[in-house]
Amino acid sequence: MEQRNKLQSERLDFLLDALKEDSIQYKNLQVGNSETEKRNAVRSLMNVRMPRSISDDFLEVQDIFLQEEAKEKGIVTLAEIPTVKDAYESQRSFADRMSIWQGDITRLQVGAIVNAANSQMIGCFVPCHRCIDNAIHSAAGVQLRNECNHIMNQRRIRFGRQYEEPTGTATLTSAYNLPCKYVIHTVGPIVYGRLTEALKEDLRNCYRNVLQCCMEHEINSVAFCCISTGEFHFPNDIAAQIAVETTEQFFAQNENCGIERVIFNVFKDIDLELYKKYVCMENLYS
Missing domain, CATH: 3.40.220.10 (Leucine Aminopeptidase, subunit E, domain 1)
Structure with missing residues (x-):
């Protein structure tokens, strides 16, 4: 469980950095260190993002992260x-x-x-x-x-x-x-x-x-x-x-x-x- 949480935390950091880098408006967004703040930031950046392509690396990590989230729920x-x-x-x-x-x-x-x-x-x-x-x-x-x-x-x-x-x-x-x-x-x-x-x-x-x-x-x-x-x-x-x-x-x-x-x-x-x-x-x- 501890290893799983660590991997999810690393994925969350990756997604947050990637979504900030993908955005012009929110490239310098300041986010707190708590898991809740990071999750809310990732979801928010996904919510406001216009439909367009994104890297395969992002999709791979996002998919694993969301599927693990589904299992946790x-x-x-x-x-x-x-x-x-x-x-x-x-x-x-x-x-x-x-x-x-x-x-x-x-x-x-x-x-x-x-x-x-x-x-x-x-x-x-x-x-x-x-x-x-x-x-x-x-x-x-x-x-x-x-x-x-x-x-x-x-x-x-x-x-x-x-x-x-x-x-x-x-x-x-x-x-x-x-x-x-x-x-x-x-x-x-x-x-x-x-x-x-x-x-x-x-x-x-x-x-x-x-x-x-x-x-x-x-x-x-x-x-x-x-x-x-x-x-x-x-x-x-x-x-x-x-x-x-x-x-x-x-x-x-x-x-x-x-x-x-x-x-x-x-x-x-x-x-x-x-x-x-x-x-x-x-x-x-x-």
């Missing part, structure tokens, strides 16, 4: 997550194919995790921001932003320079240093004032299109974050109902879709209680 396998049928004795249709799990989505070793992206779709640039977009990009590594940028550049060539990703679509990328295999990025609706039926339909489209993406790419397990409920201000209770209802409808319409498990990943206690409520209701449509 604790990787959670699908087998460790009970279905809502087993956990809550839910009698709902497809209760044996749905789960609720509370915790850090970047720990999940599943087919895909869902990222609540913004319309630029290249990650959050606010240093150490607590949004899911920032967490996923930080744990995946700089390659994820580069892949997202490549996809967006291709779409700008096709649709015009001002192109932004529409609400409700689903875009598949590799997961790089995350324990899952893929990340599916979706842009959720933003609620500025009154919640409208159009905004509800936008959120339904997020869930439908992610599930359709899983079916098309033979992804047999997917973990949804609570799309749009944080920075995008969608009411938590209605969002949870839409998530469960739309998933159930998708299974009913595509029973042989190949998706064995849909996990509703929650972080806040309020969301845990809301999802438990909806998966145990007798009739979502009443």
Whole structure:
């Protein structure tokens, strides 16, 4: 353990020096000597870094470092997550194919995790921001932003320079240093004032299109974050109902879709209680 910590510390120093050297603006950034300060600085420099190439040496060290970080956080396998049928004795249709799990989505070793992206779709640039977009990009590594940028550049060539990703679509990328295999990025609706039926339909489209993406790419397990409920201000209770209802409808319409498990990943206690409520209701449509 001591040797492992020493190696991680050396990798952290390497990454910090390399990211400072890579940056014009932060080349002379002063960072404290504590591991926490160095980790925050590395994450911040990754967060603000524009998509572009970087040395193979950096990527090699970054990948080892992030994979070790993932192990330290604790990787959670699908087998460790009970279905809502087993956990809550839910009698709902497809209760044996749905789960609720509370915790850090970047720990999940599943087919895909869902990222609540913004319309630029290249990650959050606010240093150490607590949004899911920032967490996923930080744990995946700089390659994820580069892949997202490549996809967006291709779409700008096709649709015009001002192109932004529409609400409700689903875009598949590799997961790089995350324990899952893929990340599916979706842009959720933003609620500025009154919640409208159009905004509800936008959120339904997020869930439908992610599930359709899983079916098309033979992804047999997917973990949804609570799309749009944080920075995008969608009411938590209605969002949870839409998530469960739309998933159930998708299974009913595509029973042989190949998706064995849909996990509703929650972080806040309020969301845990809301999802438990909806998966145990007798009739979502009443």
